[in-house]
Amino acid sequence: MNSQRWPDPGTTLPLLWRTAERPSRGSGLTIGAIVEAAVALADADGIGAVTMRGVAERLGVGTMSLYTHVPGKRELHALMLDRVFADAAAVAGGDWRERCAVIARQDRARYLRHPWLLELPAARPAFGPGVAAKYERDLAALDGSGLRAAEMNAAVMALTSFVYGAARFQSQARDDERDGRTERRFWQDHEPFLHLVLDPARFPTAHRVAEEARRDGDADHDSSFEFGLERLLAGIGDLVEGRA
Amino acid sequence: MNSQRWPDPGTTLPLLWRTAERPSRGSGLTIGAIVEAAVALADADGIGAVTMRGVAERLGVGTMSLYTHVPGKRELHALMLDRVFADAAAVAGGDWRERCAVIARQDRARYLRHPWLLELPAARPAFGPGVAAKYERDLAALDGSGLRAAEMNAAVMALTSFVYGAARFQSQARDDERDGRTERRFWQDHEPFLHLVLDPARFPTAHRVAEEARRDGDADHDSSFEFGLERLLAGIGDLVEGRA
């Protein structure tokens, strides 16, 4: 299945900036329409539902017609990513810390709105209009924080990593719930194995904490995210204020 | 392809703890051997190389024979995850902060040693021997930090999220390099589009920072990770010391 052909910015950029759009004959097929349909499918049923056949069917078009406008599925994924990153709005007002918090919440919300984003390669996305807008916004937020350039980059990276990881765990937990693998069911299934899982000899701390947790219950994802964000920003703040 | 059958702890736990191992007839096939082969394939060529046919071939066995011992591919993935989490060694000595740092580095190293881990559902993994050992280790590290139980959980979650996100970005970047999508190539491909990407009117900050970045160069992943880890622990430390 893997055709060993990798998408690269060289082939993706003209698509992203629509500088080489193919004319449509009778079908009304355009890059934009294809990406729109793919995003709709992914939002509804996950990235697994984005098949070339599925996208084509949604557009009322033959499967292979897509290949006139898009080289392949991986490039389509890159286009989808840039498409949903285009919602990155400029953040004004407040100090760098507040701006960063707003951005982190924005990014988290986008991941939860489009959880398939978390499955896509995103380490070094091609600079389409959407990714460029997000890049601009992130940099502008940290502008004037007083950090050196290298520190600014590292800080953005730390925030991005945290937001990504937190969103991914939450997204997977949501999938679990949707498919019936609830918290309740989880512990029900573990009941026959609790003597192994919570063996006080092998796992003393786990045994003890499980007791406490049963009383207190787990924190929800929202407050857990806010806690981590606040701690990370506090740690960066220490650096800004020369305290650490 | 999706058979709508989801793996759950109820079916996976007996496999994880080997309480219902099927006897092997002439082939020497066991759960352990299957998991071992699958991990070897994944380490070598990624999670995509772990196909039932591939695992069977590596074991010199018919494809369908695997299904005698393992219900399906998703359960095999869960077994693989627990298998590599079993390397979680107890961390002794130092204060909570040092112990957390050691654990974070251990976890990051495991993600980079087994990057396919990052692709697996891991939000609420079934408690096999490996996952239980990691859980015990994590909790023991934070024991005695003075944080309340809810804060401890949130702190672990924040650290886990950060480590996961950072490892994922680094892993993807490594894949990019391996497949020829190097940093150099990236900017070469962008050259014809720089007037769009770095348009001073639309993206003023990006335009300016790109100039600086060209001089300074990017920080590597190691120092970037250490920066984020240090900041996050500093922020948690503020809380412990009642400073924030």
Add this chain to the structure above:
DNA sequence: TTCCGTTGTCGTACGTCGTACCGTACAACA
């Protein structure tokens, strides 16, 4: 208006995947 080359459209087909189904043959017990 007619013709023809260009090119958007898409039906067919191939090789991959996970796995359902079922026949076969071996091991353990009678």
Add this chain to the structure above:
DNA sequence: TGTTGTACGGTACGACGTACGACAACGGAA
């Protein structure tokens, strides 16, 4: 020495991405 339970695995089905080539719709030239 039957008899039976079950480990093993061959075949097949429906999904997938996409290579290939036939066809038809369009634009410009005559």
